[in-house]
Amino acid sequence: MTTVEPIRLLLFLVGAASFVGLNAAYLVWVERKSAGRFQRRAGPTEVGYAGLLQPIADAIKLMSKQLIVPPGADRFLFRMAPVMMMPPAIMAFAILPFSEHLVAIDFNVGLIALFAFSSFNVIAVMLAGWSSRNKYGIISAARVVSQNVAYEIPMMLVIITMLLVSGTLSLTGIVEQQAGAFWNWNLFNLAANPLMPVTFIIFFICMLSETNRAPFDMAEAESELVAGAYTEYAGMGFGVFFMAEYANIIIGCALAVILFFGGWHSPIGVFPGVIWFLLKLYLLIFIVIWVRWTFPRTQFYGLLNLSWKILIPVTLFTFLLSSVMIKIF
Amino acid sequence: MTPFPASEYVVLPIFILFLGATLAGALIAVFTKWIIRSVCGLALASVGLAGMFYFLNSPFLAVIHILIYIGAVCITIIFAIMLAEPDEPTDAPGQHSLSWTLGAAAAAGGVFLALALLGLKGDWPAPPKQVSDGSVENIGVALLTSQSLAFLTIALVLLVAILGAIAIARKGRHME
Numbered sequence: 482m483t484t485v486e487p488i489r490l491l492l493f494l495v496g497a498a499s500f501v502g503l504n505a506a507y508l509v510w511v512e513r514k515s516a517g518r519f520q521r522r523a524g525p526t527e528v529g530y531a532g533l534l535q536p537i538a539d540a541i542k543l544m545s546k547q548l549i550v551p552p553g554a555d556r557f558l559f560r561m562a563p564v565m566m567m568p569p570a571i572m573a574f575a576i577l578p579f580s581e582h583l584v585a586i587d588f589n590v591g592l593i594a595l596f597a598f599s600s601f602n603v604i605a606v607m608l609a610g611w612s613s614r615n616k617y618g619i620i621s622a623a624r625v626v627s628q629n630v631a632y633e634i635p636m637m638l639v640i641i642t643m644l645l646v647s648g649t650l651s652l653t654g655i656v657e658q659q660a661g662a663f664w665n666w667n668l669f670n671l672a673a674n675p676l677m678p679v680t681f682i683i684f685f686i687c688m689l690s691e692t693n694r695a696p697f698d699m700a701e702a703e704s705e706l707v708a709g710a711y712t713e714y715a716g717m718g719f720g721v722f723f724m725a726e727y728a729n730i731i732i733g734c735a736l737a738v739i740l741f742f743g744g745w746h747s748p749i750g751v752f753p754g755v756i757w758f759l760l761k762l763y764l765l766i767f768i769v770i771w772v773r774w775t776f777p778r779t780q781f782y783g784l785l786n787l788s789w790k791i792l793i794p795v796t797l798f799t800f801l802l803s804s805v806m807i808k809i810f
Numbered sequence: 811m812t813p814f815p816a817s818e819y820v821v822l823p824i825f826i827l828f829l830g831a832t833l834a835g836a837l838i839a840v841f842t843k844w845i846i847r848s849v850c851g852l853a854l855a856s857v858g859l860a861g862m863f864y865f866l867n868s869p870f871l872a873v874i875h876i877l878i879y880i881g882a883v884c885i886t887i888i889f890a891i892m893l894a895e896p897d898e899p900t901d902a903p904g905q906h907s908l909s910w911t912l913g914a915a916a917a918a919g920g921v922f923l924a925l926a927l928l929g930l931k932g933d934w935p936a937p938p939k940q941v942s943d944g945s946v947e948n949i950g951v952a953l954l955t956s957q958s959l960a961f962l963t964i965a966l967v968l969l970v971a972i973l974g975a976i977a978i979a980r981k982g983r984h985m986e
Contacts, residue, residue: 487820558850590870597873600881604853607888611846619892626889633881650870650946 493585497574504731505724506536512770519774546716554713555612562609563714563721569601570728577735578653580745580754591652592640595736599691602729603629606693606700609722610710621709624781625700628690631788636687638796639680642803643740646673656744663748668741672810674803681741683792683799685768688733690784692726695773699781734765828861845891853884870949 510525510532517524525532550556576591578584588594603626610622646667647655659666667673668681690697701709711722738744738761745754779787835855839848856879863872953961 555844555846558847561850588869590873593870593877594873597876597881600877600885603885604880604888607885607892608846608850611888611892623889623892626885630885644946648946 490585493575497571497585501571501574501724501728501731505727506540508727508730508766508770509539509723510536511767512773515767515770516774519771540720543717543720548718549713549715551613551615551713553614555614558608558612559713560718562605562612563718563725565601565608566605566725567721567728569598570725570732573598573732574728576652577732578656578739578744579758581653581657583755584653587651587653590650592644592650592655595652595732596637596640599729599732602691602725605725606710606722609714613710613713615713617706617708617712618710621700621706621712625693625710628693628697628699628784631785632687632690632792635683635788635792635796636691638793638800639684639687642674642680642796642800643667645800645803645807646670652739652744656739656746659743660746663743666741666743666746672806674799674806676799676802677741679795680799681737683796684737684740686787686792688737689769689772690788692729692733692769694730694769696776696779697784698773698778699784704778730766730769731762734762734769737765738762824861825865828858828865830858831855832858832862834858846888849884849887849891852887853880856880856884 513535514524514532525535528534528538550559573595575585576588576594578587606625607622610618610620610625643655644650647658649655649658655667663669668677670677674680689695693700700706701711706712708719711719714722735758738758742761742765745758747754747757832855835851835853835858838851839855840851842848842851856875860872860875860879863869863875
């Protein structure tokens with residue numbers, strides 16, 4: 482690439498930030514539209530054609546609201562929590578390879594870096610819940626940490642399994658190994674691990690749980706906890722959390738595309754890579770939305786039982802299985 | 811990747827930012843009255859330290875440092891605080907007496923002097939080169955050859971910790 486380095490980085494920074502903002506806004510629209518369709522109603526229709534201007538109206542409404550800090554709250558931490566949530570999410574976009582050229586930093590430990598950045602998410606939600614001095618917030622904070630700690634373990638085991646299969650931590654390296662037709666994708670790499678689809682499903686479940694999406698949205702279970710940790714946040718304070726949540730969903734789905742679906746590689750060999758990457762990405766995001774409006778929320782002990790009694794033993798087994806398979810073949 | 815022109819004007823402020831984050835985090839952790847802010851200070855200091863590791867050409871260590879210290883240690887501490895601690899600032903009057911302060915100052919000053927002397931007068935080996943690129947193969951080889959003692963010790967410590975947690979948890983079930 483011929484662009485000067487600082488200008489290239491600046492362009493990527495602006496690009497990542499606007500990608501996050503645009504996607505957060507319009508994924509809300511997709512979510513509301515598809516929620517409407519799943520429940521046999523129309524969703525937003527009033528603002529613009531098919532409600533397409535609804536996210537902009539929402540953003541203006543959020544920005545015009547007064548920012549209230551509840552009395553008795555820890556003012557500094559209350560203000561810092563949304564600030565802590567957003568930058569790591571945007572930083573993660575600097576590592577994600579959208580195509581073989583469209584990657585800001587080809588980081589050689591990108592896979593671990595993504596998880597390091599996403600660990601800020603938990604601490605931010607927890608501080609938000611704790612500092613707002615609200616009983617719903619504190620219950621939500623306690624839930625978010627036990628849920629995330631429980632699901633971090635199978636997630637990491639899946640990551641280690643994928644690391645065994647690919648042998649590199651670089652995200653571009655992982656994608657390049659899956660070049661060619663779609664049976665080279667890690668999802669169908671049955672020679673390395675006959676249970677690869679199971680591994681992907683476990684990854685997907687853990688991703689839903691780590692991003693606090695239904696059926697695992699215990700942290701902001703609106704029918705029991707109002708809005709959980711975000712109850713006391715008004716205006717754009719809430720908006721930032723919302724954007725960061727959607728950013729985390731995009732990161733999780735992008736990671737799934739990179740690890741299992743061959744990243745930017747086309748299954749039939751037409752169109753440039755970035756189109757395929759975005760296609761796979763939005764397909765997975767649609768599945769996330771679909772799952773949310775199809776399954777009811779689980780109960781909390783069901784959630785923890787699923788992780789400790791099913792997911793962790795199964796991931797340990799697939800981990801051992803792929804080690805053995807790699808050694809044999 | 812070749813460094814771009816005037817990059818030192820960008821790199822130096824970032825280094826100072828990480829240095830400041832480390833120091834400010836440590837000071838917040840020590841001086842604040844709210845224990846939860848101390849943990850936040852610890853998290854800030856961890857981010858600063860991770861930046862230092864990055865500047866020392868160890869991105870793997872930097873990333874792992876964030877993952878462990880912010881993703882695990884700080885979260886566990888905050889969780890423990892939320893379960894146990896009333897969130898008012900506590901005044902522990904007995905601990906702020908003059909003799910305590912003097913003793914603490916003497917101990918801290920002694921350690922600082924010793925470390926400073928060691929740093930200035932010590933017989934340091936040649937500045938280390940970057941021995942490997944931090945790839946998975948190199949880390950795996952290092953863990954199973956030259957660092958195998960540390961690796962096994964950590965495994966043993968973790969096993970003991972898990973057994974201890976199980977032992978404590980089993981006892982707690984029969985209390986009521």
